[in-house]
Amino acid sequence: MELRKLEITNFRGIKHLEIDDLKLVNVFLGKNNAGKTSILEAIFISLGSQNPRIPVILDNFRNLLHTEADDFRFLFYELNYNNEVNIKTYYDDIEKGLIITPNSSKVYNSNSQTQLIEKLNSSSTTTDYDKIPISGLKLTYDLKKKHAKRETSAATIELEALNQYRLTPSKTPEVNKGIIVTGNTQMTSLVPKLDRLIVNKQENKVIDVLKLVDSSIKGITLGANGIILCDTGFGKRYPLNLLGEGVIKLLAILLAILDADGGVVLIDEFSNGLHFTALKNLWKAILLSATEKNVQVFLTTHHYESLEYLQQVLQEDDFVKFQNEIRSYTIRKLPDCNLKSYIYDYDKLNNAIQQEVEIR
Amino acid sequence: MVMTIFTEGRWDKPFVAELIKRHFGEEQLNKIELLDTNGYTSLELNLPKFQENNDLGKLNLVIFDADSADNNGGFQTRFDFLVAEKARLGIEFEFFLFPNHLDDGMFENLLESIVNPNHADVIECFNSYLECIRNKGEDKGVIYTLPAQKAKIFAYAEAVLTPKEFKNAHKRKEWGYSKDDIWDFNSAQLNPLIEFLKLHIQV
Numbered sequence: 001m002e003l004r005k006l007e008i009t010n011f012r013g014i015k016h017l018e019i020d021d022l023k024l025v026n027v028f029l030g031k032n033n034a035g036k037t038s039i040l041e042a043i044f045i046s047l048g049s050q051n052p053r054i055p056v057i058l059d060n061f062r063n064l065l066h067t068e069a070d071d072f073r074f075l076f077y078e079l080n081y082n083n084e085v086n087i088k089t090y091y092d093d094i095e096k097g098l099i100i101t102p103n104s105s106k107v108y109n110s111n112s113q114t115q116l117i118e119k120l121n122s123s124s125t126t127t128d129y130d131k132i133p134i135s136g137l138k139l140t141y142d143l144k145k146k147h148a149k150r151e152t153s154a155a156t157i158e159l160e161a162l163n164q165y166r167l168t169p170s171k172t173p174e175v176n177k178g179i180i181v182t183g184n185t186q187m188t189s190l191v192p193k194l195d196r197l198i199v200n201k202q203e204n205k206v207i208d209v210l211k212l213v214d215s216s217i218k219g220i221t222l223g224a225n226g227i228i229l230c231d232t233g234f235g236k237r238y239p240l241n242l243l244g245e246g247v248i249k250l251l252a253i254l255l256a257i258l259d260a261d262g263g264v265v266l267i268d269e270f271s272n273g274l275h276f277t278a279l280k281n282l283w284k285a286i287l288l289s290a291t292e293k294n295v296q297v298f299l300t301t302h303h304y305e306s307l308e309y310l311q312q313v314l315q316e317d318d319f320v321k322f323q324n325e326i327r328s329y330t331i332r333k334l335p336d337c338n339l340k341s342y343i344y345d346y347d348k349l350n351n352a353i354q355q356e357v358e359i360r
Numbered sequence: 361m362v363m364t365i366f367t368e369g370r371w372d373k374p375f376v377a378e379l380i381k382r383h384f385g386e387e388q389l390n391k392i393e394l395l396d397t398n399g400y401t402s403l404e405l406n407l408p409k410f411q412e413n414n415d416l417g418k419l420n421l422v423i424f425d426a427d428s429a430d431n432n433g434g435f436q437t438r439f440d441f442l443v444a445e446k447a448r449l450g451i452e453f454e455f456f457l458f459p460n461h462l463d464d465g466m467f468e469n470l471l472e473s474i475v476n477p478n479h480a481d482v483i484e485c486f487n488s489y490l491e492c493i494r495n496k497g498e499d500k501g502v503i504y505t506l507p508a509q510k511a512k513i514f515a516y517a518e519a520v521l522t523p524k525e526f527k528n529a530h531k532r533k534e535w536g537y538s539k540d541d542i543w544d545f546n547s548a549q550l551n552p553l554i555e556f557l558k559l560h561i562q563v
Contacts, residue, residue, distance in 0.1 A: 330408060334415055342408035351405035355395050359408070 001176060002296050003043070003264065005090035010076060010083035011100075012038035017339040023327045024290055027307070028300045029360045030331035035339050036300040037062075039331070040180060040266040043298060046087045046098045047178035047264060049141040049170040052155035055100075056165065061182045069135050069159040075100060081129030089175075096175055097142035102134040103156060135159060141172035176296075177263030179256040183272060185248050187241060191226045193255040198222065205289070206254045212281040213246050213274075220251075245273035254285060260295045267299040271306040279309040287313070287322050302360050304353075311353050314346060330359045363419035363560065364393040364409065366453075368400055372467050374534035376423060382545050383554055384561050392561075400424045400438065403445050410451040419560055420453035423553075425466035434464045454560065460552040468509040473549040475516060476541055482519050486512045517542070 006019045014035045028036045041058045048054045056066055059074050066072070077083040085100035136158035144150045155170035197203050203220055210217045210230075219231035220240075228251075229237035240248060249272070256265045271279060283306075290297050301307070307328070313319050314326065323346040330342040344352060344359060352359050367373045373394050380389045397406055403422075413420050422442065427433025435457055442455050459470035475483055490506050497504040517535040518526050520542050529536045536542050 330412065332412055332416065335417065340412075340415055342412050344408055348405050348408060351398065351402065352409070355398065355406075357395055357406070357409055358393075 001091050001094070001262070003089055003091055003176075006039075006043065007086075007088040008039065008042045009086040011042050011085045011087060012075065012077070014038050014042070014339055015077055015337045017331070017341065019329055019341045021327060021343055021345075022296075024322075024325035025286060025297045025327075026299070027310070027326070027328040028298065028331060029302065029307075029328060031360070032302075034331045034333060036331055037268050040268055040298055040300065042087050043089070043264065044178050044180045044266055045100075045139075046089050046096060047174060047176055049098075049139075049153075049155060049172040049174050052137075052139055052157040052167045052169060053165060055137055055139075055157060061180070061184065066159065067162065069133070072102065072134060072137050072157075072159075075137070081134060091175060093146040094175055095144040096172075099140045099142070101138050101140070102129045103136040103138045103158065104129070104132050104134050136165075139170065141170045143172050143175070177260055178266065179260050179263065180266040180268070181249075181252050181256050181270075182268045185252045187228060187248070188226055190228060190252060190255055191222060193259040194220070194228060194251075195222060197255065197258060202258065205258060206251060209254055209281065209285045210247060210250060213250055213278045214243060217243075217247075246275060246278060249273045250278065250282065253282070254289060257286065257289045257293060257295050257297065260293065262294045264296050264298065265290075267297065269301060270299040271301050271303045276305050276309070279306050280313055283310050283313045284319065287319060287325070291322075291325075304360060307349070307359075308353055311350055314350075328359070361393045361418065362391045362562075363421060364395055364413055365421045365423060366403075366406060367394065367396045368424040368467070369398070370396050370533045371535075372396065372423065372458075374532060375467070375471070375537055378534075378537040379545065379550065379553065380557065380561070384557065388561055397422075400427075400441070403442075404449060407449055407451065410449070410453060414452050420451070421557075421560060422453050422455040424455065424457055426457035426459070426461075426464050427466060428464040435462065454556075456553060456556040458553075460549070461556065462552065466509060468513045470549060470553070471513050471535070471543075472509070472516075474544050474547040476520075476544050478541065479516070479520050482516050483512065486515050 002024065003022050005022065008014050008017045012035065013033065017035065017039070019039070028039055030036050045054050045058065055072065055075050059066060059071070064071070064074050073079045073081055075085060081102040087098040089096045136156060138154050138156050140152065140154040142150065142152045151172055153171035156168045158166040160166050194203070197206065198221070207217060207220055210220065214232070216232040217230050218233055221229050221231070221237065223229045223237070228240040230240055230243060231237050240251065253267055253270065256267070274282065286297060289295070310326070314323050326346055328344040328349050330344065332340055332342065334340055365376060367376055373396050377389060377394055380392065395406070395409070397403060410420050424438065424442070425433070426435040426438050438457055446453065458467045459465040459473065472483060493504050493506060513535060517529065521529060521536045521539070525536055
């Protein structure tokens with residue numbers, strides 16, 4: 001089920017942003033601090049009604065470690081709890097909403113004793129959350145399927161002690177599975193995905209693509225202690241960690257798509273760490289595997305080169321059929337601090353690259 | 361960048377850049393983004409850029425050919441077309457039509473009008489060549505296709521530039537605009553375009 005439209009309000013650095021006409025593969029472009037990564041995070045958090053820990057996971061991706069309950073404010077626009085986060089997602093027959101508000105029932109602070117305060121009614125519009133202690137977040141998911149009643153259910157996350165959270169999942173079902181690939185790939189996160197691929201005898205799908213980066217790679221397997229090993233034709237298998245950032249990034253992307261099956265994969269700075277010679281084939285691998293697995297892909301980049309390779313791929317006979325499955329969105333900050341997306345379909349993207357228009 | 365100037369083709373772009381550099385200075389030129397649109401019917405392909413500039417308070421200028429009835433154009437036809445495109449696409453831009461925002465014609469007509477007087481006879485030679493072809497056709501009852509206006513400028517540039525200059529200029533998709541002995545950038549024929557640019561370029 002594909003996400004068609006997205007509306008984000010008060011999330012991270014995004015005051016307000018609407019993105020329409022989403023397709024199978026969606027490329028977000030923009031200057032530094034334009035909000036590209038935040039868009040991926042907003043989609044990810046909107047998917048995870050069963051996992052209230054996601055706000056902390058997202059902050060950890062950004063090396064923001066929570067030491068006190070007040071650190072939940074990293075999610076809010078201008079770090080202001082009063083800016084209620086609102087993320088609306090529109091699928092073909094489903095509308096899903098997520099409202100994130102601070103919770104203030106019980107407070108943990110690493111510098112002071114845990115204290116109880118009076119639980120405030122978080123739905124009150126008059127509460128000034130910046131003046132009261134915050135203990136966690138309330139994530140209210142709202143699901144409206146066509147010809148069905150609207151379902152609303154809240155998830156909560158409360159900081160109880162350092163690195164200890166009390167989690168209450170929402171009763172709202174998840175629409176799609178989501179996997180996010182960030183710049184800091186944790187090898188341990190790849191292991192279960194690769195394991196499933198090997199069990200299903202599909203490891204050749206990633207080996208074929210890894211060969212494009214390092215032609216000596218002949219096989220891939222799992223070693224003891226969760227180490228991924230590559231057969232490079234020598235007497236011993238090499239740990240994947242020794243083969244460079246590009247191979248790891250490539251593997252992370254492919255495993256995510258092959259594992260997401262019918263879901264969503266979000267890739268931040270997808271071309272970082274990859275040599276330009278690998279980009280063309282990476283695009284092909286993304287398009288083919290996303291289609292095969294019915295996975296919708298959202299990615300960010302600021303490399304013009306990667307767009308040129310995408311354009312070249314889409315002109316090849318076997319890939320012309322994907323021209324209408326790709327959209328690129330240039331994200332710009334407007335004078336009123338709202339963000340706006342400018343949509344480039346294949347023809348517009350092709351024209352922009354030919355005319356060397358600055359769309360990043 | 362404070363504005364984007366959209367030209368119709370790649371060959372117009374270096375000319376507009378040279379004109380701005382000479383009459384408004386390199387500093388102003390550096391503030392202007394020049395893009396070609398690949399034809400007057402391709403405005404829609406550049407829609408996101410027009411929208412982005414409109415939203416960010418940057419100016420869009422369009423400099424296209426007026427063309428003539430021979431190629432479904434003419435000053436009024438193209439004028440009306442661009443006004444209609446603005447409304448259809450919901451974008452804002454100001455426009456100027458070559459050669460002088462008044463007559464039918466194209467970029468190459470303007471170029472012909474600013475050749476250095478010392479070499480005007482080269483253009484006359486080409487006109488005689490055109491006349492010769494036309495007459496030969498009439499004599500035989502055949503209508504020969506006459507070389508286009510672009511061919512006249514090509515022939516002029518090839519004649520007046522050295523082979524090396526011509527080759528290099530051609531690679532850059534321009535006709536040696538930096539050479540004063542070839543082109544007269546002080547020609548009064550350029551005044552309508554300069555006046556149009558003056559309305560929008562703050563010096």
